[in-house]
Amino acid sequence: MKKRVAVLQGDGIGKEVTDASIAVLEAIGRRFQHEFEWKYGLLGGVAIDKAGKPLPEETIAICEESDAILLGAVGGPAWDNNPSHLRPERGLLQIRKHFELSVNLRPVQAFKSLLAVSPLKEDVAAGVDMMIVRELTGGLYFGEPSHHDNDKAVDTLLYSREEIERVVTHAFELAKIRRNKVTSVDKANVLESSKLWRKIVEEIAEKYPDVEYEHMLVDAAAMKLITYPSSFDVIVTENMFGDILSDEASVITGSLGMLPSASLRVDGFGLYEPIHGSAPDIAGKNIANPIGTILSSAMMLRSSFGMLEEANAIEEAVKNVLDAGYCTSEFKEIGRNILSTTEMTEKIISEI
C-alpha cells in the first residue's frame, strides 16, 4: 500500500521523536512492502513564529491531502506569555476540531521491565493494560458561552446525543477485541450532561450483550486508577474527565515518554502523537525517549491503515527491546542499558 502521512514535528523534541517514528515506519515499509510519503507542516510554537498562527492554512491543506497525521509535541516557555490565540496548544485544539477528531485513545500499560520506576508498588502496577477512550471535541472545551471579564467567568459543558454515541460506541467496539469490559466514567450524581451520558451508555450497552460494563463516578475512578489499576480494560469518558484521568493513569508506566495516543475521526482518519510534551530542556540532545511516538505510529497503522500485523510488529519490537534491558536516559536510576534517541530507534528497527 501507499500512504501519505502529514508530519507535524511541532516544538522541542518533536523533530527527534517524529524522525524516530519515520525511520521505524520506513523499516515496516521495507519488510511489508508499503510506501510512505511524508509531507511536513508547521504546528504550534514554530508555526506561530514562522506563519503567525498556531495552525496555518497550509498545514491544514497538507493534512487534508494525507491519510493520517503524525505529530511530535507542541509548546514551550517561549510562547507561555502569548495571548490565547497565539498559544501553541491552541493549534492542537483547532486541529482536533477542524478534522473532527472526536475519539481520543490513550492506552496505558505497565511494562514489566519498568515496574521499578513506577511510583506505584510493583504488585499494584503489574499487569496494567487499559485503554482510555476520551471524547475530544465536545464538552467544556468548546461550549459557548465561554468568556470572562474582571468580575466573573463562564464556561459551558455541552453535549449532544450524537457526540456521546460516537465515542461510547467506539469504546464498546474496542472492548470486544480486548477484554470485554467497559467502565464509563461520569459525575451523574451532580451533572446533567452526565445523566444523558449514562443513559446513552445504557442504550448502547444493550447492543453489546457480551461486553460487561459499569458506571463509575469520576472521583471514585480517580482513586481506583491508583488503588486497583489492573481492574480496568476500556474506560470511556467525556473530554475534561478524560484529560485528567488519562494523565493520572499515565504515571503508572513510570515515564510519560513511553505512551502513545490516537485521535480519530469516525472514518478512520487520525492524528497520532505521544502523550508527553515538547520537553524544550532536552531538545536537540538526542536523549529523548522515542517510544511514545513510535508506538503512536503503530496505532496509526492499526487504526487508520488497517495494517494489523505491521502494528503488532512494532509493538513486539518495542517490547523485546525493553525486555532486553534497554531504555533511554530518564531511566538511568534503574541502571539498565541507556541508549540515545537514535540508538533506541535503531535497536527497535533491528527487531522488525
Added chain:
Amino acid sequence: MKKRVAVLQGDGIGKEVTDASIAVLEAIGRRFQHEFEWKYGLLGGVAIDKAGKPLPEETIAICEESDAILLGAVGGPAWDNNPSHLRPERGLLQIRKHFELSVNLRPVQAFKSLLAVSPLKEDVAAGVDMMIVRELTGGLYFGEPSHHDNDKAVDTLLYSREEIERVVTHAFELAKIRRNKVTSVDKANVLESSKLWRKIVEEIAEKYPDVEYEHMLVDAAAMKLITYPSSFDVIVTENMFGDILSDEASVITGSLGMLPSASLRVDGFGLYEPIHGSAPDIAGKNIANPIGTILSSAMMLRSSFGMLEEANAIEEAVKNVLDAGYCTSEFKEIGRNILSTTEMTEKIISEI
C-alpha cells in the same frame, strides 16, 4: 467554653463513627473543661425515609442553632435508583449551599506506620502532608442553565470574583501557618473561568510576599500528585477539580477511613465529616475506622471553636495510637493489632 454541635449521623456507618467522635470530644471536654451539647438531625437516606427529603427543614433549624455540624456519611444502594431530588447526596449539596460552606479543606497525610498499605511506593508516599482547599459552592455543580433532554445536555461553570477570592485567600492564609507554599490548580490553557482564577490568584499572592506560589494545570497536577506528592503543601482549586484531585490524593494514605474534612463558611461556622462513604456493607458491625471522623472533630475544634491545643491533643493521640501499631480491620493484611471501632475510640481517648 460551651458549644452546641449538630450531629447528622446520616446512613450506614455514620452512627458508629459520629458516636466515636462524640466520645472523643467528651474526653476533650473533661480534660480542657469544655461542655458540648449534641443535637441530632436527619440527613441523607434516613431523612428521605423518615421526612421525605434529604435535607428536612428541621435539620436546617437544628444546624442553625448550633456552632458547628458533625456529619457521618450519607448514601447507600437503597436510594441509588431514586430520582435526583430524592438522592441522599442531594442533601449534602443543599446543606453546603444553604450554609454557604464555600471552603472545603481536605488534608492528606501519609502516616508512617501505614506506608505499607499505600498503593504508592513507600519512598514516594513518605512525608506527604498536604492540604487541599476546594471551592465548594460554585462552578459546574451549581451554575445555570443545567438540564438535559433526550438529545442534548448542558451544565454551566460559573465563577464570580468574590467566590474565587474567598477560597484563594483562605488557601494563602493556611499556607502562612504551614510551609508557605500554594499550588493553584486550573486549566487556564483552555477554560475562561480558569483565566479569571489565575488572575485573581496572582493579585492575592501579591499580598503574601512570603508565600511561594505556582500555577499548575489540572492534568499535570493529577500526575504530580502521584509521582511527587510530598512536593505539595497547600493546593487550591475550583469545585470539580477539587472533587477529583482530593479523592485521587486520598489514596496515598492507604485507607479512606483515615481522612477528615472541613467545609467552612467565612465566619468560621463549619461542617465536619470524614471523606469516606457510608459503607453499608460493614454498618453495625463495630469494625468501621472512626479515625477520619475523629480527626474531623479535631478540625472542628481548630477551625470553628479556635481550640488549637485541644485539636492538637486529638491529632497527637491518633498518631500515638497508630505508631503503637494499632489499627482497624481494613489493615489486616499488614498484621498489626486490629481493634474494633469502639476499642479504637477508647484507645485514642486513653491518650488524651
